Amino acid sequence: MIFTNPLGLYLLPLMLIPLFLGTQKQEGYPSLADLPTDRLSQVLTWALRFAGVLAIGGIVLGLSGIALRERKIERFGQGAHIVLLIDRSASMNDTFAGRQPSGAEESKSAAAKRLLKDFVVERKHDRFGIAEFSTAPLHVVPITDHKGVVLNAINAIDRPGLAFTDVGRGLGMALSMIDEDVLPGSRAIVLVSDGVAVVGRRVQEALRTDFARRPVHLYFLYLRTEGSNSMFATPPSDAEDTPQALPERHLNKFFQSLRIPYRAYEAENADAVKAAIKDIGKLEQTPIVYTERIPQYDLSRWAYAFAALALALLLAAKLCARSLHAMPGGAHAR
Template identity: 30%
Template sequence: MFENIQFANPQFFWLLLGLPVAALWYFFKRKEQTAALRMPSLKGFPKNDWLPRLKPVLFAFRLIALACIITAMARPQIREVSTRTKTTRGIDIVMAIDVSSSMLARDLRPNRLAALKEVASKFIEERPNDRIGLVAYAGESYTKTPITSDKGIVLNALSEITYGQLADGTAIGMGLATAVNRLKDSKATSKVIILLTDGVNNSGFIEPETASNLAVEFGIKTYTIGLGTNGNALSPIAYNADGTFRYGMREVEIDEALLQKIAEVTGGQYFRATNNQKLEAIYDEINKLEKTEIEEFRYYNYEEKFRPWILLAGVLLLSEWLFRTTVFKSFV
C-alpha cells in the first residue's frame, strides 16, 4: 500500500511533535476542566460510572484528526516513473576472425579459436544497441553475417565458425578488405573493425596496407589483436592417417609491426593476447573505448493522496462534536 508513497512537503511532519505535548497537557489538566459539585449523598441519582471515563476519547479524536491534517499538509503522493531511451550515437562493428589451422593451437584453453568465440560472444551480448557483423578469413575471406541488430543471429553464426570452411593460410588484407566492404555504406556515426589474427599475412591478393587505406577512406577505425603466447605453442603440424591433426611445438609468429601500423593508420589500437585472461581483458577494453551514447527520458506522473486524510480528519472532528453535544453533554 505504501510502497510508492512519497511526500512533497515532509517538513510539516515536525508539527507532530506538538501532539504528545498536547496529550500530556490534557492528562494533567483534565480534572480542572470539569466543575465539581459536592453533595452529601448520591442516592436518587442513576449510576453511570463508565460514561465519564470515556470522555478522553473526545480529545483523542481531536489529536488523531490533527495528525491526519498534518499528514495531508505533507502532501502524500504516488509517483509513477516511465522511461524512454533513445540511441544518439549508434556504432556498427564488424569482427574479422582468423580461422586458419594455427587458430587450433592450444596455448589458449581449449584452443585459440574456441577461446576467441567464448570471449567474442560475451562482447556481442554487451552491445545491445549496436549492429554487429562477422567476417571469417584464412587463405581467403567471406562475410559470415552482415551487420545486424539481431544478436541472436550473430551469436548463432559465431558458434558455427570452425576451421576447414576456407583454404588454409592467413590473408589479413583480404579479411580487412571484406570487413571494410561491409561497413563502407553504413550511415552509423561510428564504424569499427576488430581484426584478430595469430599469424603473418601469407595469402590473398589484397595487401593489408591497401585494405587499411580503404578503411581510412571510409572513416573506419580498426582495432587489431595478435593472438598467441610468447615463444612456442602446441600447434597442428601435420595430418594423421585418420585425417586428424598431429600436434607439435611450433614458434608463434605474429606480424605485430603490421598490426600496429593498421591500427595506427585507422585511428584504432593494437593489442596482444597471450592467454585467455588477456584476451577477455582486451575485449573489455574495446567495449569501454567504443561506447554507444544513449539518451534517457523520464516522465513522472504524480497522484495526490491527501484527500482521504482530510476526509478522515473531518469524520473524526464531526464525530467528536456529535458525541460532545449528545452522549457526553452532561459531562462536558
Template identity: 25%
Template sequence: MLEGIQFANPQFFWLLLVLPLTIAWYVWKRKKQTAALRMSSVNGFKVSSSFLAKVRPLLFVLRLLALAAFITAMARPQSSDVSSKTKTTNGIDIVMAIDVSSSMLARDLKPNRLQALKRVAADFIEERPSDRIGLVVYGGESFTKTPITSDKSIALRALEDVNYGLVEDGTAIGSGLATAVNRLKDSKAKSKVIILLTDGVKTAGSIEPEDAAELAVAFGIKVYTIGIGSNGMAQTPIAQNPNGSFRYGMRKVEIDEDLLKNIADRTGGQYFRATNNASLANIYDDINKLEKTEIEEFKYTNFDEKFRPFVLLGLGLLLLEFLLRNTVFRSFI
C-alpha cells in the same frame, strides 16, 4: 493508505495547527455556556446522566475530522509512476574479422585459440545491445559470415558456426580486412569499427594489408587489431591425419606485430596482444570501454491524484454531523 503517496502542496499541512486552537476554543466556550446551580444538598434529587449528553462532543469531533480531510485534500496527495525509454543517439556498427587458419587451433589458449576467442566474442556481442554487429572470417581467402545486424541472436549463431575449414588454409590478413571494410563502407552509423584478429603473418591473399588499411581510413573506419598467441613456443597443428584430425607439435609463435600496430595506428585504433585466455577477455573489455554508445534516456512521470477521496470523506463527515445535529441531538442544541 498513504503508502507510496507524495504531496504536491505539503505547505497546506500548516493549517493543521488550527485544530488544537479550535479544540482549546471549544473547551473554553463549553465551560462558559454551562450554567451552575448552587444547592445546599442534592440528596432529594435522583441523579441520572443522559447518554446523548455525554456523546454530544461527537458533533465537534466530526467537524474537526472533516476539516482535517479538507486540509489533506488541499495538500494534493498523489502517487507517481515513472517509466523510461531509451534512444540510441549514436550507435556503432562493428565487424569482427576472425582468422580461422589451422594455427588458430593451437592450444596455448584453452581449449584452443579459436574456441577461446568465440567465448570472449560472444560475451562482447551480448554487451553491445544497442549496436549492429557483423562477422567476417578469413583464412586463405575471406567471406562475410553475417552482415551487420542488430539481431544479436543471428550474430551469436553465426559466431557459434565459425570453425576451421570454412575456407582454405592460410592467413589472408589483407583480404579479411578488405572484406570487413566492404561491409561497413556504406554504413550510416556515426562510428564504424573493425576488430581484426589474427595469430600469424600474411601468407595468402591478393590484397596487401596496408592497402586495406588505407581503404578503412578513406571510409572513416577505425580498426582494433589483436595478435593472439603466447610468447615463445606453442602446441600447434603440424600435420593432418587421414581421418581429418591433427597432429600437434611445438612451434614458434609468429605474429606480425609491426603490421598489426601499423594498421591500428593508421586507422585511429589500437593494437592488443593476447597471450592467454584472461588477457584476451581483458582486451575485449577494453575495446568495450573505448567504444561507448551514446544512449539518451527519457523519463516520464504519470501522476495519479488522490485528493478526491479526502474531499468526499470531509463532505460525508459534515453531512453526518448535520444529520445528527438536526435529528438525534436536536433537543440538545
C-alpha cells in the same frame, strides 16, 4: 493493425444479430403493465445481448487473423557498428601453448568464440557484422541488430580451419561491409587473429586508400602462441627484420601507419583475451541511433479468448434459466 485473412471481415455484420434477437427462450406472460419496471432484468437482458455481440465479433476477428503490424522504433544509446573479422586459419585450432587441445584445454578459436559471444550479448545497442578469412575472405553476416544471427555465426568459428591467413583481403571485405551500412554511428573493425600473415605491397596501398576514405576504428586482438614473437618487441640489430621473418611485428607497424584510430592487444591466454575485449567495449561508447524492430503480434488468440468468455457467460445464463413449467406449484416466473 492488420488482418492476415481480411475476407473474414465480411462476416462482421453478424455481430448485430443478438441486438435484434433475444438470447433467452420466450415465454407467455399475463399483463405486467401495473408492475414497476424491473431495471435489473433490463440490464441483464442487454448484458446478454452484448455478450452475444462479443462472442460473434471475437470469432470473426480471430478468423480474420487480426494482428498488430510490425513496427520499427528509433532509439538512442551508447555503442557502435562493429565488424568482427575473425581468423579461421588452421593455427587458430591450436591452444595458446601451440598444440592440439586435449582434456580441459581450450583452442584459441574456442576461447575467442566464448568471449566474443559474451561481448555481443553484453553490448545491448551495438550492431554487429561477421567476416572470416583464411585462404580467402568470407562474408558471413552483414552488419545487423539481429543478435541471434550474429551469435550463431560466432558459434561456427571453432570449426577446423584452412592453412593460410590472408588478412589483407579479410580487411578489404570488412571495409566493404562498413560501406554497405548506411545507418549513422561510430564504425569499428575488431580483427581477431594469431597474426602469422604477410600483407603484400599492392594490398597495403589499396587498404591505405580504403581506410583514408572513411572514419573507422581498428582493433587488433593478437592471440599470441606461447614462444612466438611479440608484435611489440624490437629485434636485435643482427636479426632479420622483415615481414616474412616477423609478420606480427610488421602487421602491427602497417596498422600504425594507416593514420586511423588504432589499438593493438597481445593476449597469451583466455583471461588476456577477456581483458582486451572488455577494454574495446569501454572505448566504443559513442552516442548511437539504432532501430528497434518490434515484430508483428498476433491478436487472434485474444479475440478467441474474449469470444470464449462471452460464450461462457451465455452458457451460464442458459443453465440458470428455468422454464415456467418447472417452477414449484406451477407458478409463473420469468
